[in-house]
Amino acid sequence: MSIRSLAKTYKISRQSVRKYLDLTSPPIYQQRRKGVTLLDDFIDIIATQIEKKATSHSIFKQIQEKGYEGSFSTVHRYPTALRKQLKKEENEQKQSKTAKKISRKIIILLFWRLHEERTLLNDALVRFPQTEEIYIFVQSFRDSLNHYDQSAIHKLIIDSKTYKIQELKSFSTYLHQDIQAILSSIHYTFSNGNIEGQMNRLKTIKRMLYGRASLELLKKRVLYCC
Template sequence: MQTLLAQGKSLSAVCRDLNLEMGTVRRFARAASLDELLFKATHRVTKLDPFKAYLIDRWNDGQTDAAALFRELLEQGYHGGKLTIRRFLHQFRGHDHVPRPGPRPIKPRHATRWIMTKPDRLSDADRSQLRQIRDRCPELDRTTEYVRAFAVMMTERQGHRLEHWLTTIEGDNLAAMRSLAIGMRRDQDAITNGLTLPHSSGAVEGAVTRVKTIKRAMYGRANLDLLRKRILAKK
């Protein structure tokens, strides 16, 4: 995949050549190394995470039967499968004592919410955790600044700052943000107007949503004439 990309082929062309989904190609294209891909694959947040410390304690107590531990976790609210527990315990085979895991990793959706929330509306605890992960990850720290700068442009109608915002991102080495900037360049005039003018397509989008709701309520069993009458009757 990297060889094809180095030859100048687009992501879409690589998808066709290798018969892969766009998401898979994009993930491999953005990865700086194999270790990065392996880390992401083995450090995903799972349903078992809240119970790992308990499993390690029970293992150290001498309980190594996955089926029995599965039944214990069910009583504590676990909703995952038995195979997940068996796989987790497999790494401890041959060890009588296993150290307890470190702090639970922050879930991506929580970090996203902290970044997307106005800073003065974050609780002290959330603000502290966001500060910690920003200090540990310079890329995330810069991404947070870009997101918040765009939020200011959007809420305060500062469309004149868009050009500088895009230029700054294009000079950075954040692949995802640069890809976003490339897409925004194609509709820059429209985006600038949206960030500047008080007008919006909200009314039109609302009308479209209303029509779709009426259409779906008919479950596809009626013709266009009835749909038209229902739309007019709802005004």
């Protein structure tokens, strides 16, 4: 392969190709040493003043009194970069702290959804083992409803005495009061949605015309909206 082809393939100059071809051993790269600046003797003073929330102008005046002979722009760049770094570190610490907190809202979403965020869910169950019973109940309840499983729903409701968490006992006891209606709603596909919709429409019309029209006008409005 020619030098021109190598230069075109690797997108470097032909002089660079020749230089690397002439090498007898792999090149050794050394990290560039940091240059000496006029601020090196005043870094501690600047850091102390930044902790005290001092401005760049006040820092500049203080280090001038200590013998600094550089420009203000150099002084201004260093505190600005340092403040950004400190703020970044502070935000990272806040995020790490908030990441350890799991609110009740997040717990509810994790328990009800499918296992989309398994890592966070496992972390919640490990940190709060007392919620494992709630998680199992929620998953079983949801699966039973999705599969129209009457026997599973019935078992979840009548097993209220076996639950250790009082809230689950209260919930199951409340469902047990209407257990026949719940089982029938799972078994049959009938719905009173249409009736409820009509009732809501009629009540809305009635509220709109309350105190503003007669019974005859209300009748016409209802028939017009049918």
